[in-house]
Amino acid sequence: MKYFIQIYGCQMNYSDAERVAAILEKSGSEKTSKESEADLVVFVACAVRESAVARLYGNGKKFKRYRLDNPNFKAILTGCVVKKDQEKLGKIFDVIIDIKHINELPAKLGLEAKETEKEFDYFQIKPEHESPFTAYVPIMTGCNNFCSYCIVPYTRGREYSRPTQEVLNEITELVRQGYKEIILLGQNVNSYRPDEATDFPALLERINGIEGDFWIRFLTSHPKDMSEKLIKTVSESPKGTNHIHLALQSGNNDILKKMNRKYTKEHFLMLAETIRENIPDVMLTTDIIVGFPGETEEQFQETAELMRMAKFDIAYINKYSPRAGTASFEMLDDVSWEEKKRREDTLNAVLRETALENNQRYIGRTVEVLIEREDKKNYFGKTKSFKDIKIKKNETDKSTVGAFAKVKVTKVTPWALEGVIMDDD
Ligand code: SF4
Incomplete structure (x- = not known):
């Protein structure tokens, strides 16, 4: 079985999705990055806004098509969804499961014997x-x-x-x-x-x-x-x-x-x-x-x-x-x-001013950064205070993605900093 996870919402849903992935991997399923290739499509969804429920419901036709192409196809819904909306969404999803009972998902899909019914045991799942x-x-x-x-x-x-x-x-x-x-x-x-x-x-x-x-x-x-x-x-x-x-x-x-x-x-x-x-x-x-x-x-x-x-x-x-x-x-x-x-728009204009004023204090200072990704010319990371920062690469630095680095800030905008790597000594 191949599975694909679609996440909507806040960090809590992203975190829950890592536990959903772990459960599916444990039951022998394999992750795919293409929804159309998946036997199991899991929505870890946020239905906090009314419009989100309509957006979820909008997947109905697509799921019908997937079911015609693949008799094993199943659409699963978990995350932040209220009972009332579950009735409507039950028409297009095969399984709707409370995130607290995600341990029971493999059993509901016939993949593996039921593990436990205890609420919150999902916290004990080791996430992927x-x-x-x-x-x-x-x-x-x-x-x-x-x-x-x-x-x-x-x-x-x-x-x-x-x-x-x-x-x-x-x-x-x-x-x-x-x-x-x-x-x-x-x-x-x-x-x-x-x-x-x-x-x-x-x-x-x-x-x-x-x-x-x-x-x-x-x-x-x-x-x-x-x-x-x-x-x-x-x-x-x-x-x-x-x-x-x-x-x-x-x-x-x-x-x-x-x-x-x-x-x-x-x-x-x-x-x-x-x-x-x-x-x-x-x-x-x-x-x-x-x-x-x-x-x-x-x-x-x-x-x-x-x-x-x-x-x-x-x-x-x-x-x-x-x-x-x-x-x-x-x-x-x-x-x-x-x-x-x-x-x-008015508040965004106020924010632009205060954010720029705050960031200007960083110019010329050296800050600790966690490098998160890179391209040919730059690294991209976050400062200890959670500010986005772009760092120009130079020929001598030995920085790596996933490591800390000391960076001197050379330029700022309201939303991000720019800088260069400083040597350790
Ligand atoms: S009710 Fe909603 S907005 Fe208020 S504290 Fe709880 S989660 Fe946050």
Whole structure:
């Protein structure tokens, strides 16, 4: 059997896909990079937006064609999908399986005897990592926050934190294999709490204690749970990278309340300032929704103003779109698409300015970089603070993809740095 995996969504889905691949490999299937050649097409999908469900449903005709050509063909759906949508999608997918029960997939396909039915055992599957130097490690899944626009608590269920020792064992093994960048994942890593005695800062401290030369990143953080203790732990952590993703969503307190975010803009600004004071050269990134139901021009301007003050490096700006099954679906979506687009463009212009201003500080400085790929003339990588960097090759350097290098920054744009390799001595 040949399998092909199609991934939509966030890093959590990419991480889940690595476990799906491991399960299929274990049952004797072989990966193909061509969907049309596959006997098994697995969608690890994000149905967080209504439009994503329509896009998934749009595969129906193609699957029919594949079934005619190949009687063994099966389409499988997993990832972030709500029960209600599963009924409709069940018409085009042969198997829809909760990611938490992915262990049962081979049995459902008649490939191998059922292994186990225990929920969350999928965390114990040893993933087939896509990269030989960067690895996603989920530390928790699910969400208890119920932001009014978000379907995730309904697709992923309530929060579950992996036992600390299980996480530490996985990372120790990755570092032993030579992995250089460990990205801890969770819908809200700040609420990691597998037991009374352990919280996220405690986990970070223990990961820092693992011997080896590697970086630790984590995604994503909810402002209401971002503690001073965590900021201090990151600032003191030798392997911690200076990148914090803190989702703002709106800079107006009434909209934040309607979004059920449980913090104020004043609290967010205090956090942004504390982070900048304590973590030198921090890269601060965020998510913002424009055109939430009832958002007035003045309320929108408060978001723009907060963005100028927080000086983000990257902001993922989304135009609000209602999602059936969420609380905000019942609110009147009264900001036109054109107006949402205008607000998005306005915020992107603010971002361009703050990102460039932040990057200009790097000119002339030497930074540590993890090289991720190369072409004939350049290497491409990430700095410790998660900035993209292009590095001119020279004839004498001995750098390699997947290794750290010291790079002097020579040029910047709002979205990336450029530089040259420095000799070790
Ligand atoms: S914190 Fe809010 S936006 Fe994030 S996953 Fe949970 S409900 Fe969704």
